[in-house]
Amino acid sequence: MLISTRPALAAGAAALACALAPHAHAQDTRKVSEPVVPPSCAVLHADPATPGQDDAARIQAAIKACKPGRALHLAPRDGATGFVSGPLTLTDGVTLVVDRGATLYASTNPALFDRGAGTCGTNDQNGRGCSPLITVKGGAGSGIMGEGVIDGQGGRLIDGKTESWWQIARRAQKEKSRQNVPRLIVVDQVRDFTLYRITLRNSPNFHVTTNRVDGFTAWGVRIDTPHDARNTDGIDPGASRNITIAHSYIRTGDDNIAIKAGSGATENVSILHNHFYSGHGMSIGSETNGGVRNILVEDLDLDGTTSGLRIKSNDRRGGEVRGVVYRNVCMRDVKWPLFIDTHYEPGENGNLIPNYTGVRMEQVRSLTPGRLALGGYDDAHPLKLALRDVVVDGKPQLKTEFAQFDGAINAAGAQALDCSRRFEPFPGDEAH
Numbered sequence: 001m002l003i004s005t006r007p008a009l010a011a012g013a014a015a016l017a018c019a020l021a022p023h024a025h026a027q028d029t030r031k032v033s034e035p036v037v038p039p040s041c042a043v044l045h046a047d048p049a050t051p052g053q054d055d056a057a058r059i060q061a062a063i064k065a066c067k068p069g070r071a072l073h074l075a076p077r078d079g080a081t082g083f084v085s086g087p088l089t090l091t092d093g094v095t096l097v098v099d100r101g102a103t104l105y106a107s108t109n110p111a112l113f114d115r116g117a118g119t120c121g122t123n124d125q126n127g128r129g130c131s132p133l134i135t136v137k138g139g140a141g142s143g144i145m146g147e148g149v150i151d152g153q154g155g156r157l158i159d160g161k162t163e164s165w166w167q168i169a170r171r172a173q174k175e176k177s178r179q180n181v182p183r184l185i186v187v188d189q190v191r192d193f194t195l196y197r198i199t200l201r202n203s204p205n206f207h208v209t210t211n212r213v214d215g216f217t218a219w220g221v222r223i224d225t226p227h228d229a230r231n232t233d234g235i236d237p238g239a240s241r242n243i244t245i246a247h248s249y250i251r252t253g254d255d256n257i258a259i260k261a262g263s264g265a266t267e268n269v270s271i272l273h274n275h276f277y278s279g280h281g282m283s284i285g286s287e288t289n290g291g292v293r294n295i296l297v298e299d300l301d302l303d304g305t306t307s308g309l310r311i312k313s314n315d316r317r318g319g320e321v322r323g324v325v326y327r328n329v330c331m332r333d334v335k336w337p338l339f340i341d342t343h344y345e346p347g348e349n350g351n352l353i354p355n356y357t358g359v360r361m362e363q364v365r366s367l368t369p370g371r372l373a374l375g376g377y378d379d380a381h382p383l384k385l386a387l388r389d390v391v392v393d394g395k396p397q398l399k400t401e402f403a404q405f406d407g408a409i410n411a412a413g414a415q416a417l418d419c420s421r422r423f424e425p426f427p428g429d430e431a432h
């Protein structure tokens with residue numbers, strides 16, 4: 001059963017897949033439809049006799065024994081629901097399924113995630129001293145699915161320490177250092193990877209990142225992490241192509257989605273029928289030096305994010321951003337509904353100039369005014385932005401610089417999008 005985002009979309013998976021496919025093809029060059037869980041290769045049950053024991057060895061052995069095109073299930077049994085694990089590697093073509101009622105917890109033992117320098121769980125000037133909970137590298141057709149939960153335990157005390165992963169990250173911000181904490185899922189140099197219906201929760205750092213991936217689908221995913229958990233981005237596609245993120249619910253402590261291009265171009269991305277709650281919004285950047293192009297964001301609701309539609313970079317990590325379309329977007333209680341910045345995080349001057357062209361907003365509405373910032377880099381690199389039926393209620397504060405507009409915000413005759421029935425509670429919060 002699909003997680004629906006509108007009453008009109010609840011008619012069934014087949015109709016939803018048909019409705020999605022034309023939009024996905026417009027940017028993501030694949031024909032994307034609702035994923036299907038592969039046949040099972042084995043089922044591992046939570047062990048009621050050994051709660052809290054490290055399950056990494058038996059999970060990894062079962063993954064290795066699973067053939068491509070098959071799925072390993074983690075399932076509850078006899079009241080036991082949890083698996084605890086250090087780093088896992090998902091092999092070529094294998095899908096990990098966390099069944100309803102089961103939770104895969106990241107261990108709070110930093111030694112398990114340490115890359116060899118003994119720095120995981122500490123702050124220094126380098127960062128990245130920890131391996132992720134799940135690494136997917138090489139191959140094709142693997143995935144992570146299920147009605148269960150993967151919990152990074154970012155708010156739990158690190159073993160042997162008096163701080164949690166999130167607390168050392170916040171301290172690093174104050175000390176101008178870098179935290180060594182694990183990411184939840186890293187997908188690297190893979191073709192056709194799928195996240196389906198899984199709940200990702202409490203990552204110590206980014207929840208999902210991609211690098212040099214061709215074909216990535218996230219469908220019906222829930223990401224749920226507190227608003228004050230630092231650097232806990234939801235999904236960050238980077239240096240990748242043919243991306244679809246659809247029918248998902250994301251609340252977190254940083255960017256809900258951030259499209260990046262630090263080590264190569266990111267292109268052909270479709271962000272469709274999603275709901276964002278706390279977080280820093282629908283972002284592109286800040287690393288855009290590899291180039292970002294052919295992006296479609298359609299049917300998006302942002303409810304309480306700090307930023308709404310955001311493109312951010314600077315001349316130390318900037319590049320070309322072009323062919324970006326935002327369509328059918330509703331926002332409320334967003335501090336910065338529209339934020340396009342070429343001087344994000346000022347510092348020493350560089351020569352990687354941000355250049356944003358061919359950006360288009362259609363049927364975009366913010367129910368609360370907030371602040372608007374729309375800027376290019378200089379006269380030679382202006383923001384080129386087309387605006388059609390873009391309405392910001394109230395009296396928004398608008399700052400523009402080096403910007404060329406086709407159309408205007410709150411233009412005479414603009415048709416305001418009806419957002420009155422758009423905002424849904426985060427799944428599971430309906431009773432509150």
